[in-house]
Amino acid sequence: MKKSDESTLANKLSVIFQILTRSIFRPKLMRNLIEERNQTKDENKWKKHLYKYDFDSIEEFFLKKFPDVNITEYEREIIQLEKQVDVFFEGLKDKKYPSPDKPYPIDYSINPNTRRFLYILCRILKPKNIIETGVAYGLSSLYILKALDTNNSGMLYSIDSVFRPWQNENMIGKIIPDNLKNKWKLNLGKSSEKLYEIFNQINDIDIFIHDSLHTYKNMIFEFECAEKNLKNNGIIISDDVLGNDAFYNFSNEKKLKSYLINVKNDSGLGIITKNLF
Secondary structure, three states, X not given: OOHHHHHHHHHHHHHHHHHHHHHOOOHHHHHHHHHHHHHHOOHHHHOOOOOOOOEOOHHHHHXXXXXXXXXXXXXXXXXXXXXXXXHHHHHHOOOOOOEOOEOOOHHHOOOHHHHHHHHHHHHHHOOOEEEEEOOOOOHHHXXXXXXXXXXXXXXXXXXXXXXXXXXXXXXXXXXXXXXXXHHEEEEEOOHHHHHHHHHHHOOOOOEEEEOOXXXXXXXXXXXXXXXXXXXXXXXXXXXXXXXXXXHHHHHHHOOOEEEEEOOHHHOOEEEEEOOOO
16 A cells, blocks of 8 residues: 555544544534435435536636626736635645644635635625525635625625534634624524524525535535525525536426536536526
């Protein structure tokens, strides 16, 4: 066995050991881990569709769907955000994963093209209310909140929780600066517990973003909840839709217009619209 393989194996065993030892006296956490395991073990049976991209880049999407908008100005606004992300990850570089100081791996965060997409879309549409599931370090939240701040309107309601023994509430949205938090409400818990609650409390939700547990069951649940509660011209956005057929099956069964955008590393950004374009 190569040294790199040995290192990978050792890291995996360390993660498993931490889960077992730290969860034994936290029954709710253990139940959540078992439920997640049960959802993920059957994922292969939900992956039969062969996806084709509707757009090869986010730039192509905006050019076709918003031909009268020049996104160059918005791209310039993003430069400072990218620098902030680089500085944040540089500070995590020498920290050990998994640990309370580095609870999520670097590649766990939403990819650069998707967060750029979220910023530009929010600058164009100027949404009143947004819900997102899955925060982690808060990169997507940062880009959305900066767009809302620049628009001088809108609120972001995020859902996330502590799902691993080494995670902690202090690191959820860690990258978000204090001056943007006046437009942010973090709801701690699973989306299955919190999503309907937020929709019942907040009217006029324009955009829903799925980026939590990417299992077929969880994605379908979140899509259905969003479709029932979004405004008539609302948008559902989902990162990493290629892992199963939830995005394809849902949009086809509901006869909703959907688009698939090729983003960095072919991860696939899915868009479902309710009468918008």
